[in-house]
Amino acid sequence: MVTVVAASxxxxxxxxxxxxxxxxxxxxxxxxxxxxxxxxxxxxxxxQVERYSAHNYHPLPVVLExxxxxxxxxxxxxxxxxxxxxxxxxxxxxxxxxxxxxxxEQADKLTLTSRAFHNDQMGPFLEELxxxxxxxxxxxxxxxxxxxxxxxxxxRKWGYxxxxxxxxxxxxxxxxxxxxxxxxxxVGFSSEDQYRYGFGPFTPGFxxxxxxxxDALAAAITPNTVGWLVEPLQGEAGVVVPPxxxxxxxxxxxxxxxxxxxxxxxxxxxxxxxxxxxxxWDGDRGDILIVGKALGGGxxxxxAILANDEIMDVFHPGDHGSTFGGNPLGAAVxxxxxxxxxxxxxxxxxxxxxxxxxxxLRGLDSPHVGEVRGRGLMIGVVxxxxxxxxxxxxxxxxxxxxxxxxxxxxxxxxxxxxxxxxETLEWVIPQVAEVLEGAAVAV
Numbered sequence: 001m002v003t004v005v006a007a008s009x010x011x012x013x014x015x016x017x018x019x020x021x022x023x024x025x026x027x028x029x030x031x032x033x034x035x036x037x038x039x040x041x042x043x044x045x046x047x048q049v050e051r052y053s054a055h056n057y058h059p060l061p062v063v064l065e066x067x068x069x070x071x072x073x074x075x076x077x078x079x080x081x082x083x084x085x086x087x088x089x090x091x092x093x094x095x096x097x098x099x100x101x102x103x104x105e106q107a108d109k110l111t112l113t114s115r116a117f118h119n120d121q122m123g124p125f126l127e128e129l130x131x132x133x134x135x136x137x138x139x140x141x142x143x144x145x146x147x148x149x150x151x152x153x154x155x156r157k158w159g160y161x162x163x164x165x166x167x168x169x170x171x172x173x174x175x176x177x178x179x180x181x182x183x184x185x186x187v188g189f190s191s192e193d194q195y196r197y198g199f200g201p202f203t204p205g206f207x208x209x210x211x212x213x214x215d216a217l218a219a220a221i222t223p224n225t226v227g228w229l230v231e232p233l234q235g236e237a238g239v240v241v242p243p244x245x246x247x248x249x250x251x252x253x254x255x256x257x258x259x260x261x262x263x264x265x266x267x268x269x270x271x272x273x274x275x276x277x278x279x280x281w282d283g284d285r286g287d288i289l290i291v292g293k294a295l296g297g298g299x300x301x302x303x304a305i306l307a308n309d310e311i312m313d314v315f316h317p318g319d320h321g322s323t324f325g326g327n328p329l330g331a332a333v334x335x336x337x338x339x340x341x342x343x344x345x346x347x348x349x350x351x352x353x354x355x356x357x358x359x360x361l362r363g364l365d366s367p368h369v370g371e372v373r374g375r376g377l378m379i380g381v382v383x384x385x386x387x388x389x390x391x392x393x394x395x396x397x398x399x400x401x402x403x404x405x406x407x408x409x410x411x412x413x414x415x416x417x418x419x420x421x422x423e424t425l426e427w428v429i430p431q432v433a434e435v436l437e438g439a440a441v442a443v
Contacts, residue, residue: 046061064080081402082417083428087293089294101336103299106333111329119328119331121328126326135306137307138304139315140322141303142322143301145181147304148264149186151229155311165223170226172227173206173228174189176191178237180264188200189206221257226260231265232277233273247283251284263285263287265277270338270341272415273374289307294341295338296330296334297337350418357414364429367437369384370384381414397431
């Protein structure tokens with residue numbers, strides 16, 4: 001049985017670390033408590049969520065109310081460094097001034113038209129998105145899962161109308177440990193039992209192969225294969241980096257067999273991995289590029305698929321749609337979100353700081369760390385099984401003013417906003433060292 005402790009001095013004691021006294025404004029420091037607030041203590045908010053929310057998440061016990069750049073503050077005034085970035089949705093940092101200004105300006109003019117009418121923001125947004133990605137057309141949606149579903153529909157219809165696959169026989173190959181969203185179609189091809197349990201029956205037409213094995217992909221292709229859906233780096237699986245050459249080799253296999261590459265860059269794209277898109281590390285951006293999260297600048301859900309004419313031309317009026325997809329508020333935000341990444345050099349910054357940070361983490365003398373892996377500022381620290389799960393380590397980091405989250409039980413994910421600077425990361429290293437070099441978790 002693993003001992004899980006609260007994010008407090010008890011967590012620090014478990015790892016034999018010392019929580020120093022902090023001045024007001026420093027990470028971990030407490031601001032004066034306002035007893036006049038109707039509900040100003042953390043426990044009240046946690047009790048409220050426990051009472052009224054479905055129990056489909058297990059967050060760290062912190063209640064945030066404000067953010068700026070790479071920092072967030074909880075309701076009691078404690079300052080934390082955000083090392084998760086809302087799963088890469090906050091690449092540009094919390095409340096980036098240019099993005100907030102665009103949001104407010106557009107909100108004062110027009111927010112929603114549906115696709116029954118045109119608006120003056122969607123066209124410019126799609127043109128700029130195509131220019132940034134190198135594709136001829138885009139189809140805007142809202143959430144990442146919607147974009148994945150849209151890519152699946154595009155690949156299937158392309159298979160029937162262009163490749164000539166017999167009706168209802170199209171197959172799409174997916175990878176073990178994939179994470180592409182939470183819809184019933186998507187969880188149906190997951191290899192994670194919990195994601196599937198109780199939600200069947202599932203959509204047919206998907207074939208699972210081992211991630212990182214190009215030969216397995218080649219062996220799975222049949223005349224009915226229309227696409228290969230893949231993450232160029234698996235985030236939810238534990239920041240799993242495939243073997244060198246894997247993505248490029250698989251693209252060649254797909255092209256040789258007239259199979260589309262559906263490249264899911266919802267978490268890995270827009271600078272997160274030290275390239276504009278993670279596929280740029282080893283190959284290209286695929287035939288259908290799936291983007292989201294950071295495209296909304298951390299303030300609004302914006303997603304899209306991108307492809308060239310041969311694929312996008314399969315869609316006709318009435319085939320697919322979204323009331324909110326391409327709305328003027330989301331489009332205005334998306335335009336500036338893209339500009340911030342490009343104008344502020346966040347791709348290059350992610351590459352430089354990610355390389356430095358991983359080198360520092362690998363240099364720690366920790367009996368608990370099995371591996372440090374990642375690309376750019378998408379980094380996973382793998383905790384050895386004998387040291388217990390990653391959750392208590394994340395709680396101990398919270399006690400030191402750092403918010404990180406475990407994934408796949410044994411991995412601490414470090415993925416700060418790309419606006420972070422080296423000085424802040426230099427502050428992080430000794431905090432992480434004291435936690436990771438401390439005593440083992442009681443099992």
